[in-house]
Amino acid sequence: MILPLDASLVDVEFAACTVLDRAGETAVLCGGSAAAYYVPDLYQSLDIDFVVEVGAAPHIVDRALATIGYARAAEGHYRHERLPYMLAFPIGPLAIGREYVATWRTERREDLVLHVFTPTDVVRDRFLHYWAWGDRTALDVALAVARAHAPEFDLAAFTAWTQRELAADPSYDPSRIGRFLTNLERA
Amino acid sequence: MRRDDLRPAVFGTATRDRVLVRLALSENGLHVRELARQIESSANAVHRVVIGLERAGVVVSRPVGTTRIVLLNRRWYGAVELRTLLERLAYAYPEVRERARTYRERPRRIGKPL
Numbered sequence: 001m002i003l004p005l006d007a008s009l010v011d012v013e014f015a016a017c018t019v020l021d022r023a024g025e026t027a028v029l030c031g032g033s034a035a036a037y038y039v040p041d042l043y044q045s046l047d048i049d050f051v052v053e054v055g056a057a058p059h060i061v062d063r064a065l066a067t068i069g070y071a072r073a074a075e076g077h078y079r080h081e082r083l084p085y086m087l088a089f090p091i092g093p094l095a096i097g098r099e100y101v102a103t104w105r106t107e108r109r110e111d112l113v114l115h116v117f118t119p120t121d122v123v124r125d126r127f128l129h130y131w132a133w134g135d136r137t138a139l140d141v142a143l144a145v146a147r148a149h150a151p152e153f154d155l156a157a158f159t160a161w162t163q164r165e166l167a168a169d170p171s172y173d174p175s176r177i178g179r180f181l182t183n184l185e186r187a
Numbered sequence: 188m189r190r191d192d193l194r195p196a197v198f199g200t201a202t203r204d205r206v207l208v209r210l211a212l213s214e215n216g217l218h219v220r221e222l223a224r225q226i227e228s229s230a231n232a233v234h235r236v237v238i239g240l241e242r243a244g245v246v247v248s249r250p251v252g253t254t255r256i257v258l259l260n261r262r263w264y265g266a267v268e269l270r271t272l273l274e275r276l277a278y279a280y281p282e283v284r285e286r287a288r289t290y291r292e293r294p295r296r297i298g299k300p301l
Binding site for chain 1: 224242243249262264266267
């Protein structure tokens with residue numbers, strides 16, 4: 001599969017996920033790049049984060065990504081000679097905070113596939129980034145995804161999850177949940 | 188750090204144990220040089236350990252001015268359990284605990300006498 005030099009972030013995401021899928025590895029798009037997938041007009045990223053199954057053989061990943069012109073630049077990072085997007089493979093398992101993620105959405109574009117966090121999981125992931133580190137950009141992205149995908153965003157599940165995280169780690173600031181919900185209502 | 192230190196290296200090496208224990212005792216994180224000083228190791232050795240732990244997602248680092256502050260990753264899926272374990276493990280490293288106890292992380296007004 002040849003990636004054109006004007007390939008977009010989403011083009012690369014589909015291509016990388018597809019070649020890995022064909023090699024027998026399920027890679028799930030997560031982190032900021034998953035947010036960029038859902039709100040491309042509001043948020044862009046040059047890093048594409050995939051989590052592959054724990055135990056995935058590096059040589060299989062290397063060989064699959066080489067077919068779209070990506071080569072390993074550092075442990076867990078792959079670069080293309082002419083495209084600006086970097087592929088990163090954070091060590092799994094796929095999790096948001098304390099909870100494992102076992103289901104995701106599979107998008108299809110002709111014969112290409114992309115496994116990606118659901119909108120609710122993207123909101124959880126970005127909100128947790130804000131919750132843990134106070135990163136306001138991550139809060140804005142979480143809100144943007146929740147608003148842009150309101151029919152699919154499960155607010156009840158999100159709220160229940162924040163309570164579970166809070167019960168496990170009371171040092172999290174509960175007022176940040178309130179800030180998210182208040183801002184969401186303002187939309 | 189003494190070469191004849193016979194304490195078990197729960198996380199593989201004594202340096203890794205000490206780095207993790209010291210980070211568990213820190214609220215705001217430490218930069219690598221200070222971390223190395225606190226656990227009596229070399230900055231290079233601590234840097235190597237931090238890179239490995241960061242790759243595994245156990246610690247994170249963030250830029251502050253011209254340096255990087257290292258801290259335990261509270262977003263990591265086992266963060267709560269790890270911190271509990273490290274707080275227990277800290278009792279095997281009283282010298283690290285003592286240095287942490289006397290190390291001031293809170294801001295202090297310039298010129299205020301000690």
